[in-house]
Amino acid sequence: MTNKKTWLKWCLAPTLWVSDTYKKSATSSANRGIRVKRLNKIYFGIALSIWGILFLWGQVAGNMPPLKVVLIFIPLWALSRVNEIFMAFIKDVFDKLDPSRRSKNGLEYFDRIGLALRSFMELTIQYAILYFILDTYYLQYGFHGGLFNQPIESPFTALYVSLITIASVGYGDYVPVHPLARGLVMYEIITGFLLLAVSFTVYVSLDLDEKEAP
Template sequence: MNARYLAVGATLAGIAFVASHHGAGMVDWTAWWPVLAPVAWYLLSRCNEVFLAFYLDAFDKLRVNQRPSSALAWPTRVRLALNSYAELVLNFAVLYAMTPADWWQCGAQRPTSFTDLLTYSALTITTSGGGGFVARHWVPQLLTVYEVMCGLMLLVVSFTIYTGRGLSKRAATHLGKG
């Protein structure tokens, strides 16, 4: 299902990309909110699901002397985490694209296309900065903070635990053979 969710995120991002590049810059989605509200709900629920699933799974791996609740191998966990990471970048970019343009900083640094918001999302989730854009309204500000939290959960907590555990098992296996 992870790959399907990533495909849905990519499809929605593709639609937002085409819509923003077909017209003259950012699309004003405010008139479309009755139709797009279920899409926004889906995107937010997927972000919540990814965050919670990896949060619970990462801490499940840290339990001492207890069997893990899942038998997934560490390479599979890493692949799922990377797919989910890419999905989060796309989902947040589409959510940002659904916000009105005046919710972003006025002047030359206002995002003008979906590509700008995709870049903002990718830079935000890595906590390296927003690419010069600043959210003025509380909705994109809250989304930005939540995206940073999701990125930290996937990269720092989950990815570190998965690779650390997987590499330690691999090292133990090689030491046992030598």
């Protein structure tokens, strides 16, 4: 049963296999904590770099080259990271709520808050990448129209849509009209809310409890 769950997680988030393999090779809990923080920064840097490349290419060339095979892997990678972040923080929160499974793994609670904040920013970028590539380069080949009521013309616009979605603002200028867009928007709201509200609440409260304990 455990193996089936592991394989299911790896199918939903292939990047999770890379992360787990890297963290399991740690020599101590302190080293594991260092590796977790390093991975968090690396993945955030990769997401920011991909978004930056898409943005700069659009500014220089006006549109992306028709490299459909390459562009298939970018949204798959982005979705894998979204799933990995969601599963990792949900597991960590439940572990922290259970005293018998509560271990710091070399991370203080303020470290975890920093990881959650960087992951929140990465989620915003990953969803922006998904919205932009899917709306611009894939749905146009199989469906009439795009994901939203108006085209997402640039990565910057996609980042704006992602930010107002994950922050649950929603000005109404971009409305998801395709079922895929509606599913992604709902998933982004859920992941963003749980990451910020749930993990921050748990980490801060547990940190205060430990400091106040005699």
